[in-house]
Amino acid sequence: MKSLACFMVIASLLLASPTFSQGDAGDLAKQSQNPVGNMISLPFQNNTSFGIGPNDSISNVLNIQPVYPVGLGKKWNLINRAIVPVIYQEPLFPEIGDSASGLGDTSYTGFISPAQPGKLIWGVGPSFLLPTSTEDQWASDKWSGGVGVVVMTMPGHWVLGLLVSNVWSFAGDADADEVNLLTLQPIINYNLKKGWYLTSVPVLTANWTAPSDNRWTIPLGGGFGRIVKWGKQPLDLSAQAFYNVEKPVPEISEGPNLTNQGESWTLRLQLKLLFPK
Numbered sequence: 281m282k283s284l285a286c287f288m289v290i291a292s293l294l295l296a297s298p299t300f301s302q303g304d305a306g307d308l309a310k311q312s313q314n315p316v317g318n319m320i321s322l323p324f325q326n327n328t329s330f331g332i333g334p335n336d337s338i339s340n341v342l343n344i345q346p347v348y349p350v351g352l353g354k355k356w357n358l359i360n361r362a363i364v365p366v367i368y369q370e371p372l373f374p375e376i377g378d379s380a381s382g383l384g385d386t387s388y389t390g391f392i393s394p395a396q397p398g399k400l401i402w403g404v405g406p407s408f409l410l411p412t413s414t415e416d417q418w419a420s421d422k423w424s425g426g427v428g429v430v431v432m433t434m435p436g437h438w439v440l441g442l443l444v445s446n447v448w449s450f451a452g453d454a455d456a457d458e459v460n461l462l463t464l465q466p467i468i469n470y471n472l473k474k475g476w477y478l479t480s481v482p483v484l485t486a487n488w489t490a491p492s493d494n495r496w497t498i499p500l501g502g503g504f505g506r507i508v509k510w511g512k513q514p515l516d517l518s519a520q521a522f523y524n525v526e527k528p529v530p531e532i533s534e535g536p537n538l539t540n541q542g543e544s545w546t547l548r549l550q551l552k553l554l555f556p557k
Contacts, residue, residue, distance in 0.1 A: 305475035305507045306437075312507065312516040312554055313439040313469045313477075315430050316359045316393040316403035321347045321516075323552035331544030337370035341384070351395065359391040359403060367418060382414030389428040389445060403430045407445040409459065411452055422452035424459045432467060441467040460488040468502070475507035482522055490528060498526035499546065507554075516552040521545065 311317045325343040332339060344364045349357050365384035388410065391403030407428035413419030424447040432441025442464070449459035464484040471477045480502030487495045505518030523545040 306471055308514060308554065308556060309469075309471050309475065309477055309507045309516070310434055310439055311556065312552060313467065313479075314401065314432065314434075315361070315441070315443055315467070316357070316391045316397075316401060318349045318357055318359075318395065319347075319557065320349065320555040321552055322555075323347070323516075323550055325548060325550040327546050327548050329546040332370075332372060335370070335372055337372050339370065340368040342366040352392070355395055357393050357395050358405070359393055361389050361391065363387045364412075367415070369415075369417065380415045380417060384413050384418055385420050386410045386412045387447075391428060391430060393430075399433055399435075401430075401432045401434070401441070404428070407447055409447045409461070420449070420452070420459050421456035422449035422459045424449045424461070437471045439467060439469040439471070443467065458489055462486040462488065477505050477507075479503055479505050479518055479520060481520070487528070494528045496526045497524060497528060499524050501545075503548070505550075514554040514556065516550070516554055518548075518550045518552075520548045520550075522548070 311319050312321065323343075323345040325345060327341045327343065329339045329341075330336075342365070344366065346360075346362055348360045350360065352358050364386050366382075367384045368379070368381040370379050387408065389407040390405040392405045393401070393403035405428055407426050409420065409422075409424035411419065411421050411423060413421075426445060426447035428443070428445035430441060430443040432439065434440075444462075444464055446462045447459060449456075462485065464486075465481060466484075468480045469477050470479075482499040482501065483497075484499070485497045489495075499522035501520060501522035503518060503520030505516060508515050508517060527544070
């Protein structure tokens, strides 16, 4: 029901909201699609996943993802990116446990990037996973840190790139499992007329502490989006669907972070508030 309500809101804004001029829409779309772009934004990304575990459970993760750039002199920017997940999870196994809702672990990456990038756009900086979860079933109970890197280019109508991060646990509950988590996010966008664009931005993960045959989540899919105005507020709206061609299988004995594992497919709806300079 939550995903249906989100879809109705985004569909109505896509169809009814006024758009920018062709040039302004294209420029704003590329800024919005650039992870290290010098623009404040506030995305609300809702991911509804289906077919999780033997119970064919559903989870809903609303990621609140503020982006706030800070100038470091005239040559460099620090792009602060955080993800705060609000989670609802049905029981993964028949007659075991109850539905749960609450906050997940918060992630933060601070990309240092050139203020005047060339044809190759890049950023690098520290990445952290903070133990803010309110439910044991998806809590890491560990402080984790590592590095994040993004590289991309924008030839013509295209926006192409790759965001990579890996974090390792370094503190926290001594009895909790160690964290060693890789995240890969390919970025493929093709911008059309009137603010419309085609997009595929899957999130691939590898849990290196899991057995070798049960560590990867590899989704394939994509969707579409549009740059519109709601009154005077610029919005970036998008919808994507992904099917996991590779997924870990949850086990009763497994520890945290099952929420985004083992699902068959995911519907992603996003509303991003844009604050261009």
